[in-house]
Amino acid sequence: MSSPDVVLPADISNLGVGFDPLADSAGADEGNAGEDAVHIRVQQRNGRKSLTTVQGLKEKYDYNKVLKALKKEFCCNGTVVDDSELGKVIQLQGDQRKNVSDFLLGQKLVKKDQIKIHGF
Numbered sequence: 191m192s193s194p195d196v197v198l199p200a201d202i203s204n205l206g207v208g209f210d211p212l213a214d215s216a217g218a219d220e221g222n223a224g225e226d227a228v229h230i231r232v233q234q235r236n237g238r239k240s241l242t243t244v245q246g247l248k249e250k251y252d253y254n255k256v257l258k259a260l261k262k263e264f265c266c267n268g269t270v271v272d273d274s275e276l277g278k279v280i281q282l283q284g285d286q287r288k289n290v291s292d293f294l295l296g297q298k299l300v301k302k303d304q305i306k307i308h309g310f
Contacts, residue, residue, distance in 0.1 A: 228300050230287050232309035244280040244290055251299065253278050259297075264289050285309075 228246040235241055247256065253270045257280050261268050268282040282290070287307050294300045 227304050227306050228294065230290050230305065230307045232285050232287055239283075240285045242282040242284065242286040242290060244282070245276055247278075247280070247299065249277075253280060256280065256299070260286075260290065260293060263293060 226246070226248070228244065231243045231245070233241045233243065247253065257268050257270055260266075260280070260282060264282070264284075264286055266283045266286065268280060271279045271281055273279055287309060291305055291307060294305065295302060
């Protein structure tokens, strides 16, 4: 009952190889900005409240001075959190992703290809 136009694959072993769009892209640009990337994320708290985190700044910078400048520039509160896995992370109130990115580029703390902005 099968028509001669239907071609069934004889070997399906090659189905596993290919491009995975959901795979982590960190391995793709490893030489470009692998370990020294600065990740700027937003986390939803409750209701309309949100939290912006900045992770991956170089250790040579004084995190408290950077935080003080960010708080003064954007009129928001924030803190530096010591995480066992992630190291030092700057937390700011509100969605400050674009502002933080522009600030870090303007102060020449990081290069444009080192910034990774995450979030909704």
